[in-house]
Each structure stands twice: as C-alpha cells, then as structure tokens.
Amino acid sequence: MTTNKVKQIHDFGQSIWLDFIDRKVIASGELQKMIEQDGIRGVTSNPAIFEKAISSSSDYDADIAELAESGISNEEIFFAVAVSDIKKACDLFWPVYNEEEVVGADGYVSLEVSPFLAKDTQATIKQARQLWQEVDKDNVMIKIPGTEAGLIAIETAISEGINVNVTLLFSLDRYEAVAEAYIAGLEKRAQDGLPLGQVSSVASFFLSRIDILVDPFLDQKGLGELRGQVAIASAKMAYQIYKRVFSTDRWKKLAEKGAVPQRLLWASTSSKDPAFKDTKYVEALIGPDTVNTIPMDTLKAFRDHGDPASRLEDDPDGAARILERVEEAGIDMSAVTRQLEDEGIEKFNKPFQDLLDAIEKQIRPNTLI
Known part of the structure; x- marks a missing residue:
C-alpha cells in the first residue's frame, strides 16, 4: 500500500492543517477520516469559508432561525453558529492537541475576529477575549490580522494567555514585528509570574497572492523568468x-520557562495561476517547525500527485537574490505588500458582509438586500 503523500509531509517536521470547515465535514466523519488518513493536525477558518458554508447549505437554517428569535444582531448570530462548529472541531482535534510527546504542539482550530475590526486595536482585543471565552477550549486559536493596529492586540492577547493565529501577513518587516509582539506578550506573562508553556501562536504568511500581484510587473521589467518565485523567496526569507528571532538570548530566557516558538504558517497555498503546478506552494516550502494550511482541492491534489521532500531551506542565498533583483528592477515590495494587506482585508470584509446579508435575508425573507 502506498504511503499517503500528505501524511509524509509530517516526516519532514511540518504540520498540515485544513483550510476549511463546515458542519457537513464534521458531522459526516470526513474530518475525522482526514485526521486519521492524511494526518491533518489542525483547521483554519475565515469569513469567506464560513460565508460559503452558511450560504450554500441548509445545515445552519434552524439555528439561525432560533437565534434570531432572541433578538441578537446578525453578527452575533453568525458568531454563535461559528463558535458551535469550532467547538465541535476542537473536540475532534483534542487527541492531536493532547498527544503525550508534546502537549499543544498541534490540534488547533482557528476562529477569526470580525474583519471589520482590522484597523481597530481595542475592538479587536475585546472580541478576541470574548471569542476565547465563548469557545472555551485550550486548542482554539483566535485569528487576529497582522495589521499595524493588530500588533498591540496580538501582544495583549498573548499576555493574557490567548492562543493567536496572526493572519494576513505579506511583508518580511511586518512578520518580524509580529514575532516581536509574540515575544513581548510572553515577557509580560513571565513578569507576572504566569505560565508560558500552554500559550501557542502561528504567524500566517500568505503566498500565492504575492505572485498574482507581482508577476505582471516582472513581465513588464523583463524578469519573466522570475514569475511564480517571489512568494516562495519571501517565505524562505x-x-x-524565524530562525534568527527564536535563537536569541532574549528568546532562550523565555524558552527556559517553557515558551514555544511562534511557528510560521504558510497560507494562500492554492495555485491561482493555471500555468503553475497545483501543488507548487506546498512542495516548495516543506520544512521543519512550520505549518501549511491547505484548502480541500489542494489537499486532494497533493494526496494524488504531490512530491513530499524538505525544500524550505534550499538555497536561501538564491531566494535573497531573487528579492534583490525585484527591488533593483524598481518594483517596490513595500508598496506591493501594503496593497496586498488592504486587498486582503477587503477580501474578508466582502464575504463577511455577504454572510450578514444572507442571515438577514433568511430571517426576513421579504427584505430586499
């Protein structure tokens, strides 16, 4: 019998999480099957994933109707049904989270704060606390965007012992600031004499969207041979x-008290350019102490024809040179990543608004939306 290709990735020190959730995948036993057969070790969700789940099935209708009678807002209705799904998924992944070798190494399920709060630090902190309490599972991660406003929210949440999945990262500078926020949050806990070992975080670095935006510029600048390489080069950098930040003396003091590094998570790993292999962004970045969150179609593709091997640390000098050539050609990566962050917020705002509209339409079917 052939070894499952997805499961093999784990042999190289990388955890595969599923970038998808809905009630059907939980209730049908399909998610449990993926945990067993593919070695899936966590789940990530976002507003677009929930919008699709709620709008494209009747699985949520009865809950929405019942919640509507209590007079709460449409956003509160959404979070109530989302929290219910997240709790069930957390229970499914509890054995993974509770593995004896390293308790809390994996088994996390992520739930995102409202994307409408991406630029509001205090509202983000408030909702992160609320969702953490409502899910009330050690293996939930609250997703907070790595915007400038998100940095203080991340540090605060970590200092309070809330697991955080930092989302929407595109730039190397912002990624380093996020790692700094994580460390600062742990230092606050240490100063207060609080335990560090049960606090976990990942930093979600988005990939294919970088290439989608940069590749046309490369063509214009006569650098067409670098198409599809900038995102991977950025991830390698x-x-x-990550290796530098989590090997300093400052970090070692926290590690001695039980702190675990904030792992990099590769997100947006489906190939959006049909010219590229559909498993490209998974294969290129397999390596130790990292996570890759994979949409269902990409998971199936990798299971069928993926090529598992450790490549993340291949030729870092070559990766640095690719980014240098891009800058030398006059492509401003700071501007590119700023644009991607703004677009990323909008890409979550729109489905979230669509979701609230769909709930409104269901509650009041005669309302014109």
Missing part, C-alpha cells in the same frame, strides 16, 4: 528571520 521569513523562515531565516
């Missing part, structure tokens, strides 16, 4: 930052 982020990993070099």
Whole structure:
C-alpha cells in the first residue's frame, strides 16, 4: 500500500492543517477520516469559508432561525453558529492537541475576529477575549490580522494567555514585528509570574497572492523568468528571520520557562495561476517547525500527485537574490505588500458582509438586500 503523500509531509517536521470547515465535514466523519488518513493536525477558518458554508447549505437554517428569535444582531448570530462548529472541531482535534510527546504542539482550530475590526486595536482585543471565552477550549486559536493596529492586540492577547493565529501577513518587516509582539506578550506573562508553556501562536504568511500581484510587473521589467518565485523567496526569507528571532538570548530566557516558538504558517497555498503546478506552494516550502494550511482541492491534489521532500531551506542565498533583483528592477515590495494587506482585508470584509446579508435575508425573507 502506498504511503499517503500528505501524511509524509509530517516526516519532514511540518504540520498540515485544513483550510476549511463546515458542519457537513464534521458531522459526516470526513474530518475525522482526514485526521486519521492524511494526518491533518489542525483547521483554519475565515469569513469567506464560513460565508460559503452558511450560504450554500441548509445545515445552519434552524439555528439561525432560533437565534434570531432572541433578538441578537446578525453578527452575533453568525458568531454563535461559528463558535458551535469550532467547538465541535476542537473536540475532534483534542487527541492531536493532547498527544503525550508534546502537549499543544498541534490540534488547533482557528476562529477569526470580525474583519471589520482590522484597523481597530481595542475592538479587536475585546472580541478576541470574548471569542476565547465563548469557545472555551485550550486548542482554539483566535485569528487576529497582522495589521499595524493588530500588533498591540496580538501582544495583549498573548499576555493574557490567548492562543493567536496572526493572519494576513505579506511583508518580511511586518512578520518580524509580529514575532516581536509574540515575544513581548510572553515577557509580560513571565513578569507576572504566569505560565508560558500552554500559550501557542502561528504567524500566517500568505503566498500565492504575492505572485498574482507581482508577476505582471516582472513581465513588464523583463524578469519573466522570475514569475511564480517571489512568494516562495519571501517565505524562505521569513523562515531565516524565524530562525534568527527564536535563537536569541532574549528568546532562550523565555524558552527556559517553557515558551514555544511562534511557528510560521504558510497560507494562500492554492495555485491561482493555471500555468503553475497545483501543488507548487506546498512542495516548495516543506520544512521543519512550520505549518501549511491547505484548502480541500489542494489537499486532494497533493494526496494524488504531490512530491513530499524538505525544500524550505534550499538555497536561501538564491531566494535573497531573487528579492534583490525585484527591488533593483524598481518594483517596490513595500508598496506591493501594503496593497496586498488592504486587498486582503477587503477580501474578508466582502464575504463577511455577504454572510450578514444572507442571515438577514433568511430571517426576513421579504427584505430586499
């Protein structure tokens, strides 16, 4: 019998999480099957994933109707049904989280704060606390965007012992600032004499969207041979930052008290350019102490024809040179990553608004939306 290709990735020190959730995948036993057969070790969700789940099935209708009678807002209705799904998924992943070798190494399920709060630090902190309490599971991660406003929210949440999945990271500078926020949050806990070992975080670095935006510029600048390489080069450089930041004396003091590094998580790993292999962003970045969150179609593709091997640390000098050539050609990566962050917020705001509209339409079917 052939070894499952997805499961093999784990042999190289990388955890595979599923970038998808809905009630059907939980209730049907399909998610449990993926935990067993593919070695899936966590789940990530976002507003677009929930919008699709709620709008494209009747699985949530009865809950929405019942919640609507209590007079709460449409956003509160959404979070109530989302929290219910997240709790069930957390229970499914509890054995993974509770593995004896390293308790809390994996088994996390992520739930995102409202994307409408991406630029509001205090509202983000408030909702992160609320969702953490409502889910009330040690293996939930609250997703907070790595915007400038998100940095203080991340540090605060970590200092309070809330697991955080930092989302929407595109730039190396911002990634380093996020790692700094994580460390600062742990230092606050240490100063207060609080335990560090049960606090966990990942920094979600988005990939394919970088290439989608940069590749047309490369063509214009006569650098067409670098198409599809900038995102991977950026990720490899982020990993070099990760290794540096989590090997300092400052970090070692926290590690001695039980702190675990904030792992890099590769997100947006489906190939959006049909010219590229559909498993490209998974294969290129397999390496130790990292996570890759994979959409269902990419998971199936990798299971069928993926090529598992450790490549993340291949030729970091070459990766640095690719980014240098891009800058030398006059492509401003700071501007590119700023644009990607703004677009990323909008890409979550729109489905979230669509979701609230769909709930409104269901509650009041005669309302024109």
